[in-house]
Amino acid sequence: MADRSKMYKDIEARRKNAKMATALYGVGYMVALGCYFVSAAAMIFVIVANLALYYLLLRPQIKRFENESKKELALEAYSSYGTNLQYALKGSFTREEIKDTGLIWWRDSKDGFLSREMVSGNHQDLPFRHGDISVIRRVDAKGELDKKKRLPMMMGSWLEVRYPHSFPAYIRIMSQGALPEEEVKGYLDANPSLETLGGVGEKFAQKFQVLTNDRSAAASVLTPEVTGKILRLAEACPNTPMLIGFQGEKLHIFLSKRFVAPYIQMKFEITPENTPVDQMPELVQLFQIVDEIYGQMK
Numbered sequence: 001m002a003d004r005s006k007m008y009k010d011i012e013a014r015r016k017n018a019k020m021a022t023a024l025y026g027v028g029y030m031v032a033l034g035c036y037f038v039s040a041a042a043m044i045f046v047i048v049a050n051l052a053l054y055y056l057l058l059r060p061q062i063k064r065f066e067n068e069s070k071k072e073l074a075l076e077a078y079s080s081y082g083t084n085l086q087y088a089l090k091g092s093f094t095r096e097e098i099k100d101t102g103l104i105w106w107r108d109s110k111d112g113f114l115s116r117e118m119v120s121g122n123h124q125d126l127p128f129r130h131g132d133i134s135v136i137r138r139v140d141a142k143g144e145l146d147k148k149k150r151l152p153m154m155m156g157s158w159l160e161v162r163y164p165h166s167f168p169a170y171i172r173i174m175s176q177g178a179l180p181e182e183e184v185k186g187y188l189d190a191n192p193s194l195e196t197l198g199g200v201g202e203k204f205a206q207k208f209q210v211l212t213n214d215r216s217a218a219a220s221v222l223t224p225e226v227t228g229k230i231l232r233l234a235e236a237c238p239n240t241p242m243l244i245g246f247q248g249e250k251l252h253i254f255l256s257k258r259f260v261a262p263y264i265q266m267k268f269e270i271t272p273e274n275t276p277v278d279q280m281p282e283l284v285q286l287f288q289i290v291d292e293i294y295g296q297m298k
Contacts, residue, residue, distance in 0.1 A: 092131025
């Protein structure tokens, strides 16, 4: 708790520095307005000076507050679940990595992709990466580029865990109703070898669609214990569409509109009460799924 207290004090100190820089910039702006009634030359001089103040003082202070505070909060949140933790502000997963999972229907090469914060490390000797991604539709149903529309098809956090052995089947689990029928049909048409898996339990089947290339092998992976842990994750994240994939030696879990780094604003005081380090309560359920699957492999 002492370490957490120091962390919050450091974050608050950065926030106050950013607020002070903002106040100085605001004073400069008001001086520039006042110079308008004195002379054009004086006004131009103050505006230039104020721009220098913005790029040399204000912007760096705000970025430092946002980026370093996000890093501290994120790493502290994951400290109970991993070792050798690393935090990257930009460039979590690549477009090719997500595309190679085969879990998403890429309609066209023009579809956009963004990646942001990532936390990586080891959980019980299992390498993991957890980052924020967005897949953006830029084409219409006919595959034609529509420059006026940028529809975020998927936006949220993507967890990848690498196991020591490959899974016996390719499995794709998607929340029922998570995507429009057009997207579901497009994926099925692009993956004709995948079949629906039954026998996963009535409650699980009501919440998820399960596709696989080997029903018998998939059934050996999706035991009642594993499906039970997935249902607990769904309960911890109500109204959150999910996508889960078993591919080779990797487990993938995507949670819509749940993010790795906390959203912080300079105008709000950063305290344990309004910005707790446990900002992702589903981390418990996420790694319980990881542990259950790992236990079956041993």
